[in-house]
Amino acid sequence: MTIALEQLHQPAQSIPAVQVVGTNGKGSIACLIHHGLMAAGLRSGLTTSPHLASWCERIRINDQLISIRALRHTLQQLQPLTEQCRLTPFEQLICTALIHFEAQKADWLVLEAGLGGRLDATTAHSWRPLIAVASIGMDHREHLGPNLEAIAAEKAAAIGEGAHVISATQEPEVSAVLEQRVGEMKGSLQWVDALDESWSLGLSGAWQKRNGAVAAAALQWMSTRSEAISNQAIRAGFATARWPGRLQWMRWRGLRLRVDGAHNPPAAIELARERCIWSSHGTRQVWILAIQAQKQAPEMLQQLLSSQDEAWIVPVPGHRSWSLEQLQQALPLQAHQLTSAQTASHALDQLLEQGWPESAPVIAGSLYLIGHLMENGSLEAE
Structure with missing residues (x-):
């Protein structure tokens, strides 16, 4: 994936990204951050997985999905590189997303990782100053390891040098892995509590207050780099957020x-x-x-x-x-x-x-x- 992006001249490398890693809630956190950025008037490039009905759902700028014509064209253009670098379908889609985001001049990227972190295609993006961590639990053991520590280590390995990491409460084994990785990378780790009842979320489920807290803290951190992101915009974005197929x-x-x-x-x-x-x-x-x-x-x-x-x-x-x-x-x-x-x-x-x-x-x-x-x-x- 790194070689492929080098040969593509590092698409979107000048656009900062928040990478969302974890087991459950990644899509919701990514969705909330995306809607907060939109409410602030910024152009947000969002990539998620899996899709429900169309592959185009995985790549969007604000409310606009990539067109099937543009998706097909870019994937066809990537075929020689796909064969040379043996890119998986997911890796091809992330390359396509970065090419699209650069062409559309996004202000921020919101990159939902796939099943891991260390070897995830989104981790190949060179500018990920912010990592939002969803709940980490037992899943994909056949790929990530037999226990919680191993799974957490695979996901935490996405944390790069000096990154700011935001997480709600995790299991003790997960917390220890995150703290160790952030320390090794000389980054900063911010723990957040679930949002209180004053917040209105467009996503159903009591657990979304926990995801919302991670997303809100991410946007507040991003606001130090963009004055457009106000608390009012964050609340407005959260209230209008929608994420199909989740409760x-x-x-x-x-x-x-x-x-x-x-x-x-x-x-x-x-x-x-x-x-x-x-x-x-x-x-x-x-x-x-x-x-x-x-x-x-x-x-x-x-x-x-x-x-x-x-x-x-x-x-x-x-x-x-x-x-x-x-x-x-x-x-x-x-x-x-x-x-x-x-x-x-x-x-x-x-x-x-x-x-x-x-x-x-x-x-x-x-x-x-x-x-x-x-x-x-x-x-x-x-």
Whole structure:
């Protein structure tokens, strides 16, 4: 990736970037920072992953997604370099994003890292004075390491010389890794508490106050370099922020349901806490869950399922997934609460036949599933 950017003459190297690393909440933090910059009247270049319905979602300047024509053209232009440097699809997209951001004269870049940090394509950008750290938890163990310390070390390795790092409270093992890395890099580390109730966020979920605190502190740090970023602009941006697929109300055949991209145990814990806010104790909750084969599905279900709940296990389109039989074997005490359907749409059809649940069903486990349902028109945002 470094060689590729050198051969491209370091696109966007003169534009400072805030890099967002972590396990859960990266997209939300990036989204909030992006909207804060827009509210301040600045041009923000945002790159995120994964997308829901279109690859163009991954690269945008303010509210304008890259056009499919521009995306295709740049990727085609990159093909010789892609073959020479053996760039992955994600790396190709980050190269494309940086080329686009330079052409569009962005004031700031907001770069959401992929699954790691040390070897992440976004880390190849040469000017990352600010690192925003989302919650770090157990995920992608097959790539990042078997325990929390190893995973945190891979993500913290994105922190460069002299960087300012902002994080909300982390697990003790993670905090120790961050403190050690920041010390080695002669940077500065700022811990923040969740936002108070005076803040209005356009993103649903109590956990967003934690993500919002990291984003607000990042923007306040950026304001020392740009007078346009006022506290008023930050609050205005946060209030208008939207991030599809994250605890979002949607409709299927006119019926309401919730969708959320929770795909690992820490995210399942947060979703279960949120469920306690919308659902009274003893209320039956129906879950439609699609979980990739490499994920910790049994641990997720243990967090999500109350004794009266029902979970429909469906495949993640285009990916190896946990099956009903595997989960029943892994969770014998909850096996009677699990059933399966060929697709999420089949599960919804059967729920309609049985009588739509009193508490709106929740589709979760994978953003790929949510994106698939949005793309084929099965789900519509409210």
